[in-house]
Amino acid sequence: MSGESEKAVFEVPVGPQHPALKEPILLLFKIEGDIIDDVMARPAYTHRGIEKATEARNYIQNIYLCERVCGICSGIHTLVYTQGVERLAGVEPPPRAKYIRVIFLELERIHSHALWLGVAAHELGFDTLFYYVWRDRELVMDLLELVTGNRVNYAMSTVGGARRDISDEAAHQIKKGMEIFRRRLDVYTGVVEKDPTVRKRVVDVGKLSPHKAVELCAVGPTLRATGVKRDVRADDPYQAYDEIPFNVATYPTGDVLAQIMVRVMEMYEAANIIDYALDHMPKGPIRTKVPWNIAPNEVISRGEAPRGELFYYFKSNGTEKPERVKIRTPTLANLPAVCEMLKGYHIAEIPIVFASIDPCLSCTGRFAFIDERHDRSWVWTGEQLRAYRRRYYKWQNR
Amino acid sequence: MGLGLVKWSRIKSPWILHFNSGACNACDIEVLAVLTPRFDVERFGMLLKGSPRHADIIVITGSVTRQIRDRLVRIYEQTPEPKFVLAVGNCAGTGGVFQQCYNVYEGVDKVIPVDVYVPGCPPRPEAIIHGVVKLLQKLQEAS
Amino acid sequence: MAMESELVGASLRRPVTLRYPFERRPVPPRFRGRLSWDAEKCVGCGMCVQVCPAFALELVGKGPMAELRYYLNKCVFCSQCVESCPRDALTMTEEYELADYKHKIYEFRRK
């Protein structure tokens, strides 16, 4: 092992506050020259203790707590939560509610993927694309605001149905918006596919093999970008997804380009789903009543968040508060995969590869990855950090 | 005269550092949205900076988790004077929906001083700009 | 290079920027802003306090004469209280410019 220590290996910590990371996480890289040798992540920075808090609040309060597990995929969190509680109570939401849920979930998927595409462009240093995508994302945000009343946390799904209806006028506006958005999407697809500098940065970068992806239990677009056709919407359909025809987008190459293309294709697909759902929305009520106290039971609830599979496990105990709510977010499932993807690439590729799984750490906040082969930890303890700080930041005014 | 010029320049050139102290991302994407063409705060001379050394205003989103507390203090210390803190969202204000969770400090002001609170969950981008304008007003009034 | 035609378009068109403090856009119809309370309708049942996920509401006093205290900086603007209120005493206003130098607490009073 003496040979290894002679190599110029040095550690670069990235985070918890770093421009590439919109959220706090500590990534510690072992770098050999310019090549990443090993990755360690510590996302405890966003751990807030939500699972414990759910046990102290009633089912209604928990809707909004779970909505704020993650601000970007807030819709799917409320949906999977409310779907789970409905299953616990043995209540079926009315058909129209199911369609409304599907519509705003797909709108959310578009907004999330557009957001991600912008952030990915930003990580590549392509700020113009970032600004353009976000400009057009505002279109979707306006539609979401029109339908739900808020830009980000929609509070749209509730236990027993949907809280707000979609009027014919709103439906018309959504369709018009989707039409415009599709045209803009064509432009961006062209840019990503043709621009030489973008291609240089994304083709054959952050490769993941389908075998490895399945083995590390990756989910969602990260898995689909390796060509594995898995999507909870198709495999375990919930809400109205079994009545709506759609394709599961996959891309075979497994690099960052594939991650981008899968998400772009999903945006097209989501626009189609929205159009179809608006056309086939049944008339009728949008809510049913659900009892305040829920008898002892246990269920699981799954849904396809923009980032992959979202999973809730519920256990009720006959009171107004749940006995146990377990939340498994997609980013947690994808982090081992991204650590695998990063190895062997340049420092310059950290931002884009890490961003390529669309990390949503606030969801996760419960994870630290240490390479299991080497079984060594480089988590800096508080003491080490303070020593480093004392050494370094003993600054003075002049 | 000289002081007036300095004050004027401070009001006209507030550079921000975005710090996520354990937020749910909603406020973060709205803070980002504020920079994008629809709202474009570069109109006010605001630039998003990556290094705390270059920043004047620290925009903090999130309910300050226990793990991030020391980092927050450190970032605050690294920022050169004069510095201002904008707490965006109610998590940064009081903990919001995460009050009474075991791993949060319930607000940035429990750890470092805050100049302006922007309520909202998340605040609309307009509300964030309004918060910044309020902060600049405070600067204006301060002698 | 694929963006050049877009850039040319941008250089010829007006910016899309909303010059916010000087230019406003209408608030959407379902917007959830600051809470307001109607003393006439409230019967003090406390339902709103029970469902509030962020502990932003507090009943001062008991029964029909109870008054409401609203912690603006705790509210998450979910409007569950509005929905749960049996008498429709609560509404969400369109007010969103709420930034301030300190925490704001609204003491809703019966006249």
Add this chain to the structure above:
Amino acid sequence: MMREALGVVELLVFPGFLFLSWLALYFEWVDRKFYAKLQYRYGPLYTGPKGFLQPFADFVKLLAKEDIVPAAVDRFLFTLTPILMLALAFYALFYVPIVPMVRNVAFGAFEGDLILVIFVLTMVGFLKFLAGWGSTNRFSAVGAVRTAFQLLGYEIPLAVVLLTAGMGAGTLNISLIAQKVASNGILASALLPALAISIVCFQAELERIPFDIPEAEQEIVAGWLTEFSGRRLALFRFATDLELTLAAALTAALFLGGPYGPAIPLIPVQVSYFLWFMFKTTVIVMVLANIRALFARLRIDQMVHFSWRHLLIAAVAEAIFIQVLLAAGVIA
């Protein structure tokens, strides 16, 4: 006596320090405004008319801000590099014809000043490396190493194309080259490929997208600039603006004739110099901003690869092309 007094004015006011400072801030404004315009934004808007005073406000604010010197840095380098970089950028600008008032050439013009300016350009790059290295922060260090790598990439093609202009004009005096290019249409059109190459090289020198690798915000925070704050940061930013001015003025002078151009009727020749200079340099800055808006960032190895594989070969080909034209007597 009159001549000396004019010389002092030329040095200090116009087109000396004061005007150059104004010019630097003006170019930053043009750059930011046009970049924003390309992105459907306004850019700076409320600081002075159309945000014109924004760079000035940034500069004053940074001057008045607390200046933090981390304990681990090399104090000598930390203090020296911003001042030296500013001084060098100013120094080089006195050899570039901007608005020649007295002698019809740049203030410090002499035969061979092109070599000096090329040397200064290299030194500026080297100072960036020293500044980052002296900071000892990991991000700064990585940024510094990248600066040095990048220098290896663009420096030689840049020098080759700049000297090509000199070859074509038969002199190494920047002002004389500019005069020659302005009066010789064939030479000017033969130098157009060199203009394109030099713009790409200057984009790299100025560390702007797609070559902002040493400052890549998403990767290494602010690169070699990470640890600088307050006054030092203000000086660095100002020096970078001056570098932009230098790049624009030098490119304009060597390939587009700088301030020299067809006389505009009814106005004195100095005013026409001013108008031509402002027009040409502003267009160059806008082209630089357009490039900035058009690309994603390259990786450092891709950048060096690109420079050696494409830029250098193109630059040498251009030099040979000019030589052939000279030998064939096409360029008089």
Add this chain to the structure above:
Amino acid sequence: MTGLEEAVEKLKSGIGAENVLEVKHQPPRNVFVLIKPEKLKEAITYVMKELGYQYIITISGVDLIKENQFEVIYHLSDYSNTISLKIRIPRDEPKVPTITDIIPGATLYEREVHDMFGIVAEGHPNLAKLLLSDGWPEDLHPLRKDVTIQQIRERLEEERRKGVRGI
């Protein structure tokens, strides 16, 4: 007979029907199967190898404080159907065998359960702290039912007063 019922029958024959204590279907595509703890690895291997499941969704822990037991649930899936294998282990001696050798993707979930309940996955290569802060006391497991949020907060404040950082 649906695919899942068939799968459960196969599982019963695979690990022995006497080791399957309880089967509870949650339509449409989930089943909870309570098995004996000592048969856990065998059951998971059977599900993964013989039934062709590839994917572990997560591992949930539940504190059954009244029975003085922990329930650990392994949610295995073939992306469409889910078999939730449950085991119950004594609260005083919270140990389960690791399954990382069968499913590499399960490492994080085992560590999460370790953090939250103190359930040790024996044989796990590295059970370091996952999501709790650096200065978190080793004996405090937040999701156990015998501590309330208030108690956790008080404990952490006390630790901080003692000088422990990172909480």
